[in-house]
Amino acid sequence: MILSLQIALKFHRGSNNNILISLVSLIAIISITIGIAISIIALSVINGFKYELSHRFLAVVPHVEIEPVGASFIDWLTVLKRIRQMPEIICANPYINFSGVIEFNNKWHVVYVRSVDLTKKIDENTLLYFIEKDFSWKYFYENTGQIILGKGISDSLGTKVGDWITILIAHNFRMDNKLLSSKRIRLQVAGILNLNSQLDSNIAVMSLLDIQHLYHKTSDITGIAIKINDIFSADNIARKIEKIMLNHQVYVRSWMDTYGYIYRDIQMVRVIVYLSTILIMSISCFNVIATLVLSIKDKNYDIALIYALGGQNILIRRVFFWYGLIIYIISGVVGTGLGVFTSVNLTNLITICNDLLGNKILSKGIYFINFLPVKLNGWDVLSVLGITLLLGVVTSWYAVLKTKKVDLSKILK
Incomplete structure (x- = not known):
C-alpha cells in the first residue's frame, strides 16, 4: 500500500481521540452521504417518469x-x-x-x-x-x-x-x-x-x-x-x-x-438535481476543509516525527490529501449503497405510505401517472459518484496547499 495512504489511515484511526475533529469529520461524512443518496434517488425517479412517458403514456398518444x-x-x-x-x-x-x-x-x-x-x-x-x-x-x-x-x-x-x-x-x-x-x-x-x-x-x-x-x-x-x-x-x-x-x-x-411540456419539465428537473448535487457537495467541502485544517494542527507532533525520519514536505501533503479524500470515499460508498437500495425499494415504500395515509401521494389528476416510477440508471450513479470524488480531489488538494505557509520546521526545535 502507498506509504502516504497508510499514514493517512493511521491518522484517521487516531483522530477518534479528538472529539472536535471526530465531530466535524462525522458531520462531513453524513452530509456528503445524504447528498449522494438523495441525488441518486431523485435521478432514479426522473428516469422512471421519462420511461413511463415513453412506454406508457405514448402507448396511447401517437408520436x-x-x-x-x-x-x-x-x-x-x-x-x-x-x-x-x-x-x-x-x-x-x-x-x-x-x-x-x-x-x-x-x-x-x-x-x-x-x-x-x-x-x-x-x-x-x-x-x-x-x-x-x-x-x-x-x-x-x-x-x-x-x-x-x-x-x-x-x-x-x-x-x-x-x-x-x-x-x-x-x-x-x-x-x-x-x-x-x-x-x-x-x-x-x-x-x-x-x-x-x-x-x-x-x-x-x-x-x-x-x-x-x-x-x-x-x-x-x-x-x-x-x-x-x-x-x-x-x-x-x-x-x-x-x-x-x-x-x-x-x-x-x-x-x-x-404533451411536450411533460418532457421539458422532466429535463428541467434533471438539470436542477445535478446542480443541487454540486451545490450540496460544495457546501460539504467546507466541513472537509475544516477537518483537514484541524487535523494538521492536531498532528503537529506526528508531522515532526515524519520530518525527523527523513520525510519530505510532499509526503506530508500527500498524507493529508489522502486524509481528506478518505472522507469522500467513505461517504461515496455509503451514500451510493443507500441511494441504490432506497431507489430499488422506493416504489414499495411509497405504496406502504399510501396505505398508511389512506390517500395517494401522486394524484393522476395532477400528474400524468398516479404512481411513483423508479428506474435506476448506472450512468447516473457513476456521474454522482464521479462528481463527489472530483470535488474530493480538488478540496483535499486545495486545503493541503493552503497549509504550505505553516512553518513546520519550528516543530522540530
Whole structure:
C-alpha cells in the first residue's frame, strides 16, 4: 500500500481521540452521504417518469399525427403509402376519434373514443397491452359492438367487463362539439384499460372497422397515427413529413406539440438535481476543509516525527490529501449503497405510505401517472459518484496547499 495512504489511515484511526475533529469529520461524512443518496434517488425517479412517458403514456398518444385541413381525408391511402416508406417510422395506421357521453345506471361520463386497427399486429396497438387481465385483448373482436373503457371511467360508472352501456354520439365524427344532432348506440364492455394515468378517466377504445360502420363511412378517417423509432426526434420527423406532404392538404403535429411540456419539465428537473448535487457537495467541502485544517494542527507532533525520519514536505501533503479524500470515499460508498437500495425499494415504500395515509401521494389528476416510477440508471450513479470524488480531489488538494505557509520546521526545535 502507498506509504502516504497508510499514514493517512493511521491518522484517521487516531483522530477518534479528538472529539472536535471526530465531530466535524462525522458531520462531513453524513452530509456528503445524504447528498449522494438523495441525488441518486431523485435521478432514479426522473428516469422512471421519462420511461413511463415513453412506454406508457405514448402507448396511447401517437408520436406523430397527420390530419386533413378540409372536412374529409379523401386521399389518405396515398398519404399512408408514402409515409410507410420512411425508414424512421415503425408503423402508420389510420384512425377515427370522436367524443361522446356514456350512460350507465343513470350515471353519465364524457368519453373520448380512440380507434385501433385489429387487423394489425399487437405490437402496433401497444395500448392493448394495458388491458386488465392477461390476454383479454384476444377477446376484443370486430363487428361485435364492443368497447374498452378506461379504468377511471369504469370506476366512475361502476361498470365491469360484459356490461352493456349506452353512448350518445354525434351523427358525424367530425361534429364532436355538436351533440344536439346525436344518436344513441349500445355497446358491450370488452375490457378495462388501466394505464395508471390521467388518461384512464377520459379514454375508451373501439375497433376502427366498428367506428366506420357506426358512421356509415368506410372511406373516411380522422387522421393517420404514426409510431417512430426515436420518440424524442418527433418534431424533426414531423417537419420532414410536412415537406413530403406539400402537395396534400394536411397538417402534421407531434406529441411534443401537445404533451411536450411533460418532457421539458422532466429535463428541467434533471438539470436542477445535478446542480443541487454540486451545490450540496460544495457546501460539504467546507466541513472537509475544516477537518483537514484541524487535523494538521492536531498532528503537529506526528508531522515532526515524519520530518525527523527523513520525510519530505510532499509526503506530508500527500498524507493529508489522502486524509481528506478518505472522507469522500467513505461517504461515496455509503451514500451510493443507500441511494441504490432506497431507489430499488422506493416504489414499495411509497405504496406502504399510501396505505398508511389512506390517500395517494401522486394524484393522476395532477400528474400524468398516479404512481411513483423508479428506474435506476448506472450512468447516473457513476456521474454522482464521479462528481463527489472530483470535488474530493480538488478540496483535499486545495486545503493541503493552503497549509504550505505553516512553518513546520519550528516543530522540530
